[in-house]
Amino acid sequence: MLEAMQSAFVGLLSFQHFAYMLLGIVVGLGVGILPGLGGIAGMSLLMPFIYGMDQVSALAMLVGMVAVIPTGDTFTSVLMGIPGSSASQATVLDGFPLAKKGQAARALSAAFSASLLGGVFGALLLTGFVVVAKPLILSFTTAELFMFALLGLSVVGVLAGESIMRGVVTCGLGLMVGAIGAAPATGESRFDLGIDYLVDGVPLVIIGLGLFAIPEIADLIRRSRPIASDSGLGAGWLQGVRDTFKHWFLVLRCSALGTFIGAIPGLGGGVVDWIAYGHAVQTTKDSSNFGKGEIKGVIAPEAANNALQGGALMPTLLFGIPGSGSMAVFLGGMVLLGLQPGPSMVTTDLELTYTIAWTLAFSSIVGAAICFFLAVPIARLTFVPFNLIAPFMIMIICFAAFQARRDLTDLLVLFAVGIVGIFLRRFGWPRPAFLIGFVLSSQAENYLYQALQFYGWEFVQRPGVLIIGALTIASTLMALRSRVSEEGAVTKEARGEETDRPVIGGANKAERRPQIVFAVLLLATFLYGVMSSAPLSFLGSVFPFYTSALMVAFTGYMLMMLFVAKPGHSSHYDQELAAKVKGADDGTTVWPSVGWFVFLFSMTAVLGFIISIAIFITTFLMVRTQLGVARSLLYTGLCIAFMSTLGHYLTLDFPAGLLQHYVEMPWPLK
Amino acid sequence: MTKNITHRRNFLGMSVALATAAFISPMPAMADAVDFSDKTIEFVIPFGVGGGSDTWARFNAPFLSKHLPGQPTVVVKNQPGGGSITGASQFASRAKPDGLSILGTSGSTQFPYLLGDPRVKYDYKDWKVVLAAPTGGVAYISSSFGVKSLADLGKLKGQRLVYGSQGATSLDLVPLLGFRLLGLDVQHVFGMKSRGEGRLAFERGEANIDYQTTSAYLKSSLPIVQEGKAVPLFSWGATDDDGKLIRDPNFPELPHIGEAIEMVTGKKPSGTEWEAFKSFLIAGFPAQKLLVLPKGTPDNIVEAYRAAVRKMKLDPEYQAAKVEALGGYEQLTDKAGESLFKEGTTIDPKARDWVRALLEKEYNARF
DSSP states (O other), rough: OOHHHHHHHHHHHHHHHHHHHHHHHHHHHHHHHHOOOOOHHHHHHHHHHHHTHHHHHHHHHHHHHHHHHHHHHHHHHHHSSSOGGGGGGGHHHHHHHHTTTTTTHHHHHHHHHHHHHHHHHHHHHHHHHTTTHHHHHHHHHHHHHHHHHHHHHHHHHHHHTTOHHHHHHHHHHHHHHHHHOOOOTTOOOEETTTOOOGGGGOOOHHHIIIIHHHHHHHHHHOOOOOOOOOOSSOOOOHHHHHHHTTHHEEEEEHHHHHHHHHHHHTGGGGHHHHHHHHHHHTTTTOOOOTOOOTTTHHHHHHHHHHHHHHHHHHHHEEEEESSSHHHHHHHHHHHHHHHHOOOGGGTTTTHHHHHHHHHHHHHHHHHHHHHHHHHHHHHGGGGGGGGHHHHHHHHHHHHHHHHHHSSSHHHHHHHHHHHHHHHHHHHHOOOHHHHHHHHHHHHHHHHHHHHHHOOOOOOOOGGHHHHHHHHHHHHHHHHHHHHOOOTTTHHHTTTTOSSSSSSSSOSHHHHHHHHHHHHHHHHHHHHHHHHHEEESSSSHHHHHHHHHHHHHHHHHHHHHHHHHSOOOOOOGGHHHHHHHHHHHOOOOOOHHHHHHHHHHHHHHHHHHHHHHHHHHHHHHHIISSSOHHHHHHHHHHHHHHHHHHHHHHHTTTOOHHHHHHSSOOTTTOO | OOHHHHHHHHHHHHHHHHHHHHHHHHOOOGGGGOOTOOOEEEESSSSOOOOOHHHHHHHHHHHHHSTTTTEEEEEEEEOGGGGHHHHHHHHHHHHHHTEEEEEOHHHHHHHHHHHHOOOOOOOGGOOOEEEEEOOOEEEEEGGOOOOOOOOGGGGGOOOOOEOSOOOSSSSTTHHHHHHTTTOEEEEEEEEEEEEHHHHHHHTSOOEEEEEEEEHHIIIIIIIHHTTEEEEEEEEEEEEOOOSSSEOTTTTTSSSSSHHHHHHHHSSSSOOOOHHHHHHHHHHHHTEEEEEEEOOOOOHHHHHHHHHHHHHHHHHHHHHHHHHHHTOOOOOOOOOOHHHHHHHHHHOOHHHHHHHHHHHHHHHHOOO
């Protein structure tokens, strides 16, 4: 074993392997920084190159790429409030407020150092445990996996913010959207509204972008200011590193959590950042600063999402079962290299396994170093008026969404989810809860069904199930105890407690009308869930039926509160009104921003993506950013060139419109 | 890299072609000759990057590029969705018969077609087959039942077997029908995302019967067999040039499913149930991956592709790489490829109705 470690280490140090690893790192940082693009896009970019490469170089390149995505994506999350990839969604929650306060440097350096430590930790665990991990991984059966899904759902309590009820309902909406498509037990199609696209369910990347990126961009366009309100990045570079080391125990715990979640096949890394974030909130005595710029809220998810990769490699290598989304594509890469994962990865091919582990550790260090180096120039972007960056970001987000199915419908669904996201944001329905519900929906349902089939109801007596069940209850109680208050700010003020939120809701019914309409729509959605799942077979309907039915009750309660509760009740929260009370209202609305999206998407349906995005970018720059014609055209040209290059390497046709249906066009216009 | 290499080859190829042309200037068959110089061929794969069909295509693409006339660039284009129905349907409606668009389908594309899924907007009868890539698989059972080989299958009477399945209409339809023909009482637990997950359920002890395709079996299941925890029962078999079921060349010691049924029931398998099973068996294994050209492709282009495959099979580089990449099965073209194509994409209407009725009645499938 030691011998294998040693020779793997020496092999990797050769110039060629190191160069390929660096190439992988550069690609990884690139797709990490671009919002919505993550491991899968990166793998797709590198795939055409690896056939025929020598195994060690190719593995170095692929692993180098995967290792640094959760490092690079922090830039976008912290500086723009738009998740750079799905692994850094939770980083936005506190990273972005820190950037707005002028502490971007501190947030970034804390994130990078946490990423580095997490990545190295994951690689060490991979090295140390891969040989003995097999029985441990096998000891988690479907019964335990179901309980883990429940434990994950309990984090909603922590992320719910002011109102646990809202958290539950939003999570329920996520569960319902997650149930769209084929039922795991019977294959029946559910909630598909007769649209073929929905039979496969909604892709995670589109949910992530729609919930987090679109509302943020719409808001930034509306305000049309630079993102950072202070001048300067702040002199927090050392402070950030110090923060990470001060919270070393949190880093360690979250790294362990991340590695563990990655190592158990089927848990999936989709929500690892939220779970780590939730853990940080739960274990902090005074958690009131979370969501407003708490450095722990940056450190925890960043340590966990990098550590995840080391864990995720274990089931990938040992069983050929991917431990995360990008690992699924990594598996394909291994096969192309003539490597079949399996038990031999810890016997005859052990050296390759260690090569992978060492690359992971190296890349985490090199990747973080590059990020430190790039931080100052990239962070300057936050001082540029957002309207100058917006067209590029919108283009990238559309491109990322289109990667999901390579279908025009991708963009339409992105828009629909984006609108829902805008309202969830405005009325204070916690979007993280939606995301957790969405990701864990099919897991919870599938594993419950499988556990019942394999063990019957006796599965609840399994010791593992009992332990995780106890953890779930503890986690829920901690969440409830820590800070939830249904009565909202008014009662807190009455008790003499300090709140930074003044009366948050509409004082009269007219002001509450938008809220009420939104809640009624939610209620209607859940009613649709009940009605449309009822006629399905028992196994296909039982999960969505009872979830929706429960949500009808909860939403009904929230709706009632909107009518009868005293002003200031948390159900009344409306960001627009809150801004008015705070005096931050500048008389703008979000609708012109939405209009820009409508303009782009409807034009795409007619003219196809490339022509539309060109027109969109030029128009936006001239009208909204008020740039000159020449500069607008130059900007547009560069954007199109960038898009076409990426499209070329990914071998894809851009979304076509009616025009392409009638007129033959050359690529990339076709 | 593939692209650079193919470009370089392109250039080399062109110089060779020019040199040859200088010597043999009058070429009578020129009118018919297909030339893809400086062209890009899109190899459409209706699945995502990194899956089995994708890696199969990426393995073949550089060899096609090398051996097609004019040495075009061959790029793999992924068009995932609807379990490959979306991509294949799009290909059927859009691809032009100029040889510049080719499609790689898999059992997951063939099955809904055979079952008459209404979402299927493609017809295999329209397409011309270039290449058929077989695969195989081995079924095994937990050793806890005391079964040493297929001959002891009688010991399983009254035992409830559990199989981790990807769904009744997925590729796991083959074991579903196969176990039935063997008279085994198997509970299919659906929702597995891959055969690998099914094997994991077996290793955890949740499932007690499983099968894996050949390469995964050799790599991951054989060690379990060697530990004494599992017993191999039969292989799904292979087909000879006439389409007759024979033993899998990778597992000559194991009976194929046809023999297995005969051993258990004492009769040569026949009847509607067997016919139905055989259609899906061939679509799922011996004819699992098919490379096809669009409707109306002229014969000279079809022939150019088949010639490229013949040359590819003689290429030492291909022969060196094929065992790892194709799991020890030879890819077929010409007559053998065509007979597999036909067997793997046709089903007797009576047999289809029988399967549909079974799936509707017992597994909640809707058509």
